[in-house]
Amino acid sequence: DSGVTQTPKHLITATGQRVTLRCSPRSGDLSVYWYQQSLDQGLQFLIHYYNGEERAKGNILERFSAQQFPDLHSELNLSSLELGDSALYFCASSVASRAGGYTFGSGTRLTVV
């Protein structure tokens, strides 16, 4: 157990729908990162939150949004889902802001049908 908890583990939904992925970071970690792993794009950074505030955005679609709550858990919201959004979504957390290296959760596998 990495200490980073992602729920649900699997999600199957239809095109056009909206889903929410949840991430609980390791105790004490202030940073939460979201990554997407798809067949065509590989593993890519989506967004970073530090202590409740958005700090950096990567290749995140406008249909996607995220937030980090006061208890430091984070949610990634995906809306108007398309078949191409099917992917493995990882959350990672880190305590040190720049030291490099963090712990990944086990991921949420999203299948859009």
Add this chain to the structure above:
Amino acid sequence: AQKVTQAQTEISVVEKEDVTLDCVYETRDTTYYLFWYKQPPSGELVFLIRRNSFDEQNEISGRYSWNFQKSTSSFNFTITASQVVDSAVYFCALSEVMEYGNKLVFGAGTILRVKS
């Protein structure tokens, strides 16, 4: 921009063979971190190693070893006496420092198949 290249898409070996996974990176940062992660069929990302750009010492951990060469911007990973349980996708990654943290730039991954 940061870039990581893992030129080997897939490698197949027979158990007990040694295998080296290549990783070449590009960065303009003077301080950076390099990583290797393992992704078994179950899908999670398993951290293997983190290396600071100032530390060019090679590292060995059991059957795993890493060769970091700044002069060639490479960070190769060798598994000695491979086992079937080593079958997985291996990712090399490079940190890109941001204002409040760092993001990882991943290579495309190398699929390693170890046959018994």
